[in-house]
Amino acid sequence: MSRTPDKLRAWATIDLGALERNLKTIRQAMPDYLSYISVVKANAYGHGLAPVVSRLMRANADAFAVANLEEASALREVGVGWPILILSVLLPSEYPEAVRLDVRPVLSSVREVEELGRAAEAQGKCVGVHLKIDTGMGRLGIWFPRFPELLSAIVTHPLLRLEGLCTHFSSADKDPEFTTIQRTRFLECLAKVPAGETENLLIHADNSAGIESFPEDGPFNAARVGLLQFGIRPAPQSLLGKAITEPVLSFHARVGLVKELPKGTPVSYGQMYRLQRDSRIAVLTAGYADGLSTALSNTGQVIIGDCLCPIIGRVTMDQTMVDVTDMPASPAVGNKATFIGSSPSHSISVSQYAGWSNQIEWESLCSLSARTQRIYQTDSAL
Numbered sequence: 001m002s003r004t005p006d007k008l009r010a011w012a013t014i015d016l017g018a019l020e021r022n023l024k025t026i027r028q029a030m031p032d033y034l035s036y037i038s039v040v041k042a043n044a045y046g047h048g049l050a051p052v053v054s055r056l057m058r059a060n061a062d063a064f065a066v067a068n069l070e071e072a073s074a075l076r077e078v079g080v081g082w083p084i085l086i087l088s089v090l091l092p093s094e095y096p097e098a099v100r101l102d103v104r105p106v107l108s109s110v111r112e113v114e115e116l117g118r119a120a121e122a123q124g125k126c127v128g129v130h131l132k133i134d135t136g137m138g139r140l141g142i143w144f145p146r147f148p149e150l151l152s153a154i155v156t157h158p159l160l161r162l163e164g165l166c167t168h169f170s171s172a173d174k175d176p177e178f179t180t181i182q183r184t185r186f187l188e189c190l191a192k193v194p195a196g197e198t199e200n201l202l203i204h205a206d207n208s209a210g211i212e213s214f215p216e217d218g219p220f221n222a223a224r225v226g227l228l229q230f231g232i233r234p235a236p237q238s239l240l241g242k243a244i245t246e247p248v249l250s251f252h253a254r255v256g257l258v259k260e261l262p263k264g265t266p267v268s269y270g271q272m273y274r275l276q277r278d279s280r281i282a283v284l285t286a287g288y289a290d291g292l293s294t295a296l297s298n299t300g301q302v303i304i305g306d307c308l309c310p311i312i313g314r315v316t317m318d319q320t321m322v323d324v325t326d327m328p329a330s331p332a333v334g335n336k337a338t339f340i341g342s343s344p345s346h347s348i349s350v351s352q353y354a355g356w357s358n359q360i361e362w363e364s365l366c367s368l369s370a371r372t373q374r375i376y377q378t379d380s381a382l
Contacts, residue, residue: 012251015249017378018231020056053079066085086106106130205220251338284320290368299311300353306346
């Protein structure tokens with residue numbers, strides 16, 4: 001059931017104009033020779049895949065990256081003509097559909113080459129692929145000393161077309177020394193590719209947090225941009241650390257009930273909080289079923305009116321209690337309460353909300369449930 005904003009109990013507002021402006025800002029901060037690979041996995045980090053991708057296509061993203069075949073299929077429904085990378089491994093049953101959709105699997109093993117090759121042969125199609133090198137993440141990718149083995153399997157296959165080489169940094173925002181080790185391993189692998197064969201490949205190792213420097217005579221010519229395009233800024237020392245992007249998502253609920261309770265009253269399950277004074281509390285119409293972390297219990301804050309109000313007691317499945325005693329006037333039932341967003345005097349960023357939630361920003365955004373409806377603002381990006 002589609003509902004108007006004034007009737008929503010929990011919702012996220014997505015500013016598509018800000019998203020497009022962010023892409024343009026990031027483009028201006030990137031060297032001209034870098035291709036922009038927009039990472040939109042996990043329902044575009046909770047923002048909604050179709051509306052986000054449609055706007056990014058309009059803003060001229062060069063390519064897209066998703067986690068799995070289901071996401072790639074949904075993205076292909078939005079538009080054709082853009083390369084789509086599948087960052088996670090395909091299951092055996094998924095190779096035929098991957099060939100049909102003309103997506104670019106990122107391969108980590110010779111077994112995947114064989115599986116994809118059989119599917120390509122069955123459909124009589126040539127398939128573009130990227131080869132991933134594990135330089136220290138310990139997850140996907142061929143372990144770097146074995147890189148020549150996978151490279152040979154791909155380039156000698158008559159129906160596979162190598163289009164890119166990549167790796168993934170495990171601690172780009174926290175451990176520059178280890179990131180340098182990984183980058184060096186990756187460069188050593190690239191040096192084993194025959195001269196001239198990398199000229200037409202996308203060479204990408206960096207996400208928003210890891211983009212540091214790209215000498216124009218170096219091999220890197222693409223970057224994977226994820227949270228930065230949604231307004232979550234990377235470490236200041238990264239190449240894009242000075243790119244001033246705007247928040248795209250805000251997260252809200254409503255005041256459902258206001259009540260007066262005496263000093264000493266326990267609030268919520270487990271009596272985790274007991275009122276220290278006679279208090280006025282507001283019961284908000286969102287809980288962990290809408291995406292709130294229970295770690296916000298007795299820790300987080302919300303904005304009601306133009307006041308910061310503390311969350312008290314345990315966050316429950318459908319409701320969250322806040323102390324509104326210090327507000328100049330009692331809030332009215334139906335007033336908006338903001339978990340992520342701003343008012344004239346206060347702001348709660350995704351990073352601050354994630355810190356209160358004992359989460360990383362990626363997790364907080366992806367945790368917003370389907371019950372939290374997305375409302376899209378389609379203002380001009382100008």
